[in-house]
Amino acid sequence: MRLDKRRSALAVALPAVLFIALSTQVWARGTTGDVLSGGAVDVTGAAAAPGAVGLAVICVVALLALMTGGPVIRTASAVVMVVSALGTLALTAFVALRPSVVVGDALSRQLARTTAPDATGITTGWGWAALVAAAVLVCGTVAAAVSSRNWSGLSARYERTKPASGPRGEVRTTWDELSEGHDPTLRDGPDRT
Incomplete structure (x- = not known):
């Protein structure tokens, strides 16, 4: 399915913004038997996968370059956008599929330890929603990248005379x-x- 610039912008920007909004929510919740931890530990998406938030922002910036650049810029921006979306999905999947590790790492950062204590954890509904948003972001970036081959650059009034x-x-x-x-x-x- 070929998308025009407006639909491509929506296909990339909406899941990216949703993902960034979801990163403020608790993605993993767990407990540990450590004496200093104080019981339950909640880990937000931004704390669990800070790189994923940055990669989602890169997707939006690459989208702007994709929509305004010439053929070479569009190709480079499309590659950066798709790779960033795949990175976002990979980091989010790690958090969703290994919540115990995420909770242990968060606790070790809180306690300023070099080793993570044993912890148990579960992925919250927000974590699964973020995983779905990251998957939709990947689909949107791939569709925009494929569709961008048929786009023209900005109008002639923006060209240097x-x-x-x-x-x-x-x-x-x-x-x-x-x-x-x-x-x-x-x-x-x-x-x-």
Whole structure:
């Protein structure tokens, strides 16, 4: 299915923003038998997988470059966007599938230990929702990347124009005209005699 720029923006931006919003919620909850831990431990998505949040932001930035750049920029942006989305999915899947490890790592950071204590953990509904959002983000980035091959860049008014040349072929700039006493703003206006 080929997407236009507007649908591609929605296919990438919506799951990315949803994922970033979900990262503020508790993804893993667990307990440990450690005396200093104080019982239950809640780990938010941002704490469990901070790299995943950053990669989701990179997807949005790469989308902007994809929508505004030329063919080379679009190709590079598409690769960066898809790889970032895959990284987001991988980091989120690690948290969702190994909550005990995530809880133990979070507890070791809280207690400033070098080794994680034994912990038990479960993935919350927010963690599973984030995993689904990351999977949708991957699908959206792949669809946008494939569709971007048929897009054009920005309109011609954003293209750089070639400066006017003088009688001997030298490049003339607006500063040259001002230096000679000509007003370049009147170039397209009515002739003054």
